[in-house]
Amino acid sequence: MDTLSELQQESVRKMSDERLRNNLTRAGSPPTAVNALDRAPLLSAWAELIATGRDKPVDLQNANATLTLVDPELERRRFEFEERKWAEEFQLEAEKI
Numbered sequence: 001m002d003t004l005s006e007l008q009q010e011s012v013r014k015m016s017d018e019r020l021r022n023n024l025t026r027a028g029s030p031p032t033a034v035n036a037l038d039r040a041p042l043l044s045a046w047a048e049l050i051a052t053g054r055d056k057p058v059d060l061q062n063a064n065a066t067l068t069l070v071d072p073e074l075e076r077r078r079f080e081f082e083e084r085k086w087a088e089e090f091q092l093e094a095e096k097i
């Protein structure tokens with residue numbers, strides 16, 4: 001909060017808890033984590049986002065292009081599937097020849 005200008009600090013302090021939660025959620029913070037925060041951590045989290053310039057809403061349509069959340073187990077299974085598929089295709093091509 002100290003890194004913000006006086007005007008920004010005053011603006012953040014005037015925000016309601018609900019508005020802080022909405023702003024943090026729109027900026028990309030997980031809603032479950034945001035809902036668990038009390039006033040002081042909400043103020044601190046929002047001030048940090050403003051200070052770093054990440055206080056703009058995240059466009060969820062384009063978020064997948066820039067931010068992808070990957071489940072390692074799912075990726076491993078997908079890779080194994082692709083590997084089996086490739087091996088089967090290779091074997092079919094070899095049998096044709």
